[in-house]
Amino acid sequence: MTADAAAPRPVKLAPSLLACDFSRLGDELRAIEGADWAHVDVMDGSFVPNISFGLPILAAARRASPLFMDVHLMVDRPERYLRDFADAGADGLTVHVEATPHIHRTVQQIRELGKRAGVTLNPGTPLEAVRPVLADVDLVLVMSVNPGFGGQKFIPASLERIRTLRRWLDELDSPAELQVDGGVTSQNARAMVHAGATCLVAGSAVYGEGGAQAGLERFREALK
Numbered sequence: 001m002t003a004d005a006a007a008p009r010p011v012k013l014a015p016s017l018l019a020c021d022f023s024r025l026g027d028e029l030r031a032i033e034g035a036d037w038a039h040v041d042v043m044d045g046s047f048v049p050n051i052s053f054g055l056p057i058l059a060a061a062r063r064a065s066p067l068f069m070d071v072h073l074m075v076d077r078p079e080r081y082l083r084d085f086a087d088a089g090a091d092g093l094t095v096h097v098e099a100t101p102h103i104h105r106t107v108q109q110i111r112e113l114g115k116r117a118g119v120t121l122n123p124g125t126p127l128e129a130v131r132p133v134l135a136d137v138d139l140v141l142v143m144s145v146n147p148g149f150g151g152q153k154f155i156p157a158s159l160e161r162i163r164t165l166r167r168w169l170d171e172l173d174s175p176a177e178l179q180v181d182g183g184v185t186s187q188n189a190r191a192m193v194h195a196g197a198t199c200l201v202a203g204s205a206v207y208g209e210g211g212a213q214a215g216l217e218r219f220r221e222a223l224k
């Protein structure tokens with residue numbers, strides 16, 4: 001059976017804090033308490049050409065909200081910081097396969113810290129790069145824009161990448177989340193779910209027009 005024809009899986013929504021108003025972080029977190037996870041984008045200005053925020057903001061978000069903190073490390077050599085992010089309140093840590101020569105060890109280290117381990121890759125990186133660790137992760141993230149900035153357009157070829165990863169995860173009988181991040185909107189969300197995604201990250205489409213509660217409601221309607 002193809003992923004498109006398979007029984008629907010429960011879908012998690014993970015609003016990306018990158019698009020929120022940082023001067024009102026607590027309120028912006030409360031506004032998404034009906035979501036499943038909060039997505040926390042950490043950018044180092046080296047692995048990606050932008051700097052977002054780091055440990056103190058994650059720690060503040062942790063104090064302000066009981067939501068699962070899904071931390072995406074767009075950081076060179078992320079293994080240097082895993083313990084710090086775990087201590088600051090991460091529940092899940094996702095690392096880029098391009099950012100470390102030791103992806104398998106890095107995934108193991110995340111699990112040894114008692115956190116959910118995720119792996120991701122840029123849109124230009126062949127999917128085969130993550131295949132050796134698929135059986136060892138709790139989450140695979142398909143970047144559907146080049147990481148570094150919010151508000152970009154979804155790259156259409158990402159749909160085929162979701163389908164392929166869905167097939168590979170199913171072949172392993174893996175319960176790992178298949179997450180998509182970048183240009184996700186209430187208009188294109190269904191296509192991703194039909195391709196096999198189980199977790200959608202959205203920044204501007206949640207925190208944009210009408211505020212986060214209205215944004216979440218648009219996704220709920222679209223995924224009914």
Ligand SMILES: O=C(CO)[C@@H](O)[C@H](O)COP(=O)(O)O
Pocket residue numbers: 016018019039041072145146147148149150151152181182183184201202203204205
């Ligand atoms: O990791 C990233 C960007 O690098 C994303 O999480 C963006 O924050 C998603 O933003 P939108 O495309 O939904 O505005």
